[in-house]
Amino acid sequence: MTCDITIKDVAKEANVSVATVSRVLNGLDRVSDQTRKKVLKVVKELNYVPNTMAASMITKQTQMLAVVVPEIENPFYTSVIKGTVNVAKEKGYHTFVFSTNDSESEEDAFFESSLRRNVDGIVLIGAHKDPEFYQKMNKPVILVDRYIDGCGLDGVIIDNFGGAYEATKYLIEYGHRDIAIITGPQTFNDGTERHWGYQQALKDNGIELVNDYQKHGDWFENNGYQSTKELMKLTKPPTAIFAANNLICQGTIKALRDLELTIGLDVSLVGFDANDLAEFVKPRVSVVKRPTYEMGTHAAEMLIEKLKQVDKHDSFPKKVTLGVELLKFGSVKYLG
Amino acid sequence: MTCDITIKDVAKEANVSVATVSRVLNGLDRVSDQTRKKVLKVVKELNYVPNTMAASMITKQTQMLAVVVPEIENPFYTSVIKGTVNVAKEKGYHTFVFSTNDSESEEDAFFESSLRRNVDGIVLIGAHKDPEFYQKMNKPVILVDRYIDGCGLDGVIIDNFGGAYEATKYLIEYGHRDIAIITGPQTFNDGTERHWGYQQALKDNGIELVNDYQKHGDWFENNGYQSTKELMKLTKPPTAIFAANNLICQGTIKALRDLELTIGLDVSLVGFDANDLAEFVKPRVSVVKRPTYEMGTHAAEMLIEKLKQVDKHDSFPKKVTLGVELLKFGSVKYLG
DNA sequence: TTGAAAGCGTTACCAC
DNA sequence: GTGGTAACGCTTTCAA
Secondary structure (H helix, E strand, O other): OOOOOOHHHHHHHHOOOHHHHHHHHHOOOOOOHHHHHHHHHHHHHHOOOOOHHHHHHHHOOOOEEEEEEOOOOOHHHHHHHHHHHHHHHHOOOEEEEEEOOOOHHHHHHHHHOHHHHOOOEEEEOOOOOOHHHHHOOOOOEEEEOOOOOOOOOEEEEEOHHHHHHHHHHHHHHOOOOOEEEEEOOOOOHHHHHHHHHHHHHHHHOOOOOOHHHEEEOOOOHHHHHHHHHHHHHOOOOOOEEEEOOHHHHHHHHHHHHHOOOOEOOOEEEEEEOOOHHHHHOOOOOEEEEOOHHHHHHHHHHHHHHHHHOOOOOOOOOOEEEEOOEEEOOOOOOOOO | OOOOOOHHHHHHHHOOOHHHHHHHHHOOOOOOHHHHHHHHHHHHHHOOOOOHHHHHHHHOOOOEEEEEEOOOOOHHHHHHHHHHHHHHHHOOOEEEEEEOOOOHHHHHHHHHOHHHHOOOEEEEOOOOOOHHHHHOOOOOEEEEOOOOOOOOOEEEEEOHHHHHHHHHHHHHHOOOOOEEEEEOOOOOHHHHHHHHHHHHHHHHOOOOOOHHHEEEOOOOHHHHHHHHHHHHHOOOOOOEEEEOOHHHHHHHHHHHHHOOOOEOOOEEEEEEOOOHHHHHOOOOOEEEEOOHHHHHHHHHHHHHHHHHOOOOOOOOOOEEEEOOEEEOOOOOOOOO
């Protein structure tokens, strides 16, 4: 548990040179079995733990990654974090978790800080909208969930369009035509693609788009809550709502509860992404489920793979799209 | 955004020595205004970012902290993390987040890893039960939520006993006598103190303890769910339940819902710690609220304060207890 | 197979 | 005020 034992102490105690100790510990060069054992014994006796920072100065590798997310209290992000951290741990990397509050300037702070230098690569759910920001990365970066076209980076995203399309189509198939969407800003692909999927499903089924049925706010619960209240106040309220992320969906559920409207009876509802409330209420709310944990594991694997590629011929950016699944429960009324 | 500019490049470009550049950047020694400006200009032009690892090798300080928690997906812990990280950021520290899955061996892995060496101090919600583990820390550590007596470390905890006592007393005052508790293991003070508070309140009011009414499992939702079902199957089921943490409470709420029992009517319920479901259901569930975010901020402040104390005369361990608040809603039936 | 020594990018001490 | 340089703990040639 001590910290002040250095490689020199080990070398002295084992009657070998520091070079030999280093070789034993890193196992690259070969060392006679005898000296190896001797060194290892002393290492254990002295409880020696190498100073990785000193090593990093030479090798230019830290065995540390960073995962940068907009918000550490959103369960979606913690799930991605968990996936990333677990894979990283497995492969011998430590992971920094950094939360930006979805602010460009806080994200800048991370990238300008020395911290950035201390990591070998980054899993990033970015706050920046401009491709330029991403183009000037000089470290391996894997974008997750949000992908900025033309940024030149690898990414792991999900089928936002497909998920939204399926969700909307499902409502249409159950006879709904007055279908609202509550979604976040159109800043990133998540927002635009889900909105687009919703619109396309309506168009494909000959249903006209109604402006009042399309609510854009932020991605937080209160947007879901307020927007739902506004929707239900319309002269002709929608018969179904598509809530485009986990928190918005929770807000919608709360609003409907407060309006004393029964889900699946008075109003039909489909959410995007699992959430506590959707699973709790009866009838359970249908949602588009996405592989959150796997987004993290996938990103970490891609990142570490990239780190290993010694031949750094800037290959073309690789974008992996993971599929989603529509889970149908009783929250959608059949209108015939 | 480049990383390969060193202090030497700056020195050369500015026609000064590296020592001077270092002085300008660290601002300790004094430098003439003229050279200071010259150096600062070059620093900006070259986009120089100091290599903090190299500095750390000399100063033995990294400006990095670690916050070690049992589980990153429990909202209680993310709230503590957020508090810690925010204060740390404010004071110029970066923070590592490390999740142990509440396993002693994973916690060992953290403390044995070189990572530990790279941080100046640690905010710890420990998995270890033995004081010995904590005694051999050779870094400043602040224990949060769980405190091991005799460990010799500082800690930030909450009034578990008082919270549980108040919750139980509240049930008693509303006329309940058949009061059950669903709680976690007695491993740490959180479990023992809450259980003790429950028992003491009953005793103080002349109510006999019933073994069947005291359920011990883990701190997860499923324990709340299963234990509630068992309780309600008893020949004489309790009229009220005290759920001793956030996840257990969620489990209890789900079980009562599945049993088609109405909270506050068929069964009364008080939780410990806020949670999504308790806030959602009608009537809203009364809970003992604790200052989760503040536990994090407090711990970070104490830790950084400790780091600044040059005179490291091992002072007596300092244990700070933060108060809790009983929030009363409609989940408790008045039995007269 | 092993050791000596040159760095890695800083800080801190000692001169001037 | 400023510059030279040893030192931090390690890896990695280059010789032996």
